[in-house]
Amino acid sequence: MKIIYKDGHVDECPQDQELHVIRHTAAHIMAQAIKRLYPEADFAFGPATENGFYYDVDLGDTKLTDDDLANIEKEMRKICKENLAIKPFILPRDEAVKLMEERQEHYKIEHMADLADETEFSFFQQGEYVDMCIGPHLTYTKALKAFKITQQSGAYWKNDKENKMLTRAIENAQTTVESRNFQSRKSVLEYDDVMNKQREIIYAQRRQVLDGLDIKETVLNMMHTSVSNHVALAFGENQQLDAAQYHEMLKGMEGIYFAKGAVEFSDEEIPSKTQEDFDEAFIAAAEKTYEAKEQEVTTPIMRELERVIMLRVVDEYWMDHIDAMDDLKQGVRLQGYGNNNPVDVYKRESLEMFEEMVSAIQDETVRRLYSVRLRKDEEVKRERVAKATVENVGGDGTTPKKQPVKKTIKIGRNDPCPCGSGLKWKKCTCKEYHPDL
DSSP states (O other): OEEEOTTSOEEEOOGGGHHHHHHHHHHHHHHHHHHHHOTTOEEOOOOBOSSOEEEEEEOTTOOOOHHHHHHHHHHHHHHHHHTOBEEEEEEEHHHHHHHHHHTTOHHHHHHHHHOTTOSEEEEEEETTEEEEOOOOEESBGGGBOOEEEEEEEEEEGGGOTTSOEEEEEEEEEOOOBOOOOOSOHHHHHHHHHHHHHHHHHHHHHHHHHHTTOOOHHHHHHHHHHHHHHHHHHHHTTOSOOOHHHHHHHHHTTBTTTBOTTSSOOOTTTGGGOOHHHHHHHHHHHHHHHHHHHHHHHOHHHHHHHHHHHHHHHHHHHHHHHHHHHHHHHHHHHHHTTTTSOHHHHHHHHHHHHHHHHHHHHHHHHHHHHHHEEOOTTOOOOHHHIIIIIOEETTSOSOOOOOOOOOOOOOOOTTSBOTTSSSSBTTTOOOSSSOTTO
């Protein structure tokens, strides 16, 4: 298997070191998972051991439960699936200390002070996570295949009973490793850069939710966009709608954003109304419906529902997007798209896929919030909302897994619709190529 050393060179791992490297990398992935779930976590040491690995971490007053350990494992699997590149870098002492101060790694700073003779320090980075370490490590997180948190215990910082007791998360990692062979190291890094930029955007949104911020305005803005897009699709390039077109447009919003009859225009009025008129009427009705729902469930519960539903939707679509991006990467490598640079094709296609995913996240978040129902006398808790308290209108309370947003056929608004109707795509109403109608 391939491993990467602190100076950046990649080589085959000596057979007698394979298990140690796997466990060492697993410790970093566990720390990254903990940091995502507990942003205030402050890490001490995380070495590989004879039987597995562990990481000592200061979680403040938080005490981990068995459910918490299961959630950490789940986040570790997500990190492995993201297939983050593991990259080393070396900093002189003053820059290394500054980096640890910026990241509020107090135990690492104290450890650096103990190493007074060291003039530089090495670090390894995977995605947003950085750890001071001499390595070596696996080259990608996806190479870690099996692990299990077996227990937690306590450990004094530096084994000194006068110091604070830290939480020690202990795991075992198996040795199955997948090693990928790449034709071009430079291309791989460029592929990774695309995913890292998209990941930063998604995790910034997730961080707002996990930090408990009020995202009502974000939700309402999503609703405005969804309603406006629906109206714009109905208008196309027309300046007005006839009665039949209006009623067809209304079908897609009644029962979701507002009740039937909440917005009414007579057949005589419709031709004189502009796209902006319909936007204003529909958005006003949707906002009224949303405020009524908030009054029904109370404001604190509505804020929590917003956070839980958005987090769930973002995670569902993001994981599907990762799969789709991996498929795209393999496709551009195998096909080469003629004489085009595969990396350029990947960047262009992935941007369109990302924009489609973001739009889908917005629409689905709004749809679920408008259709959510709470079971009577059910207490709303963030970790249980998705499983125990949410039901969708017309369903059994479960949400089917969304298919990845994959790039297939790119149809321009003025292109002929592929269904064979002879109409331009913007004029056609076929279900096959207009799934939102």
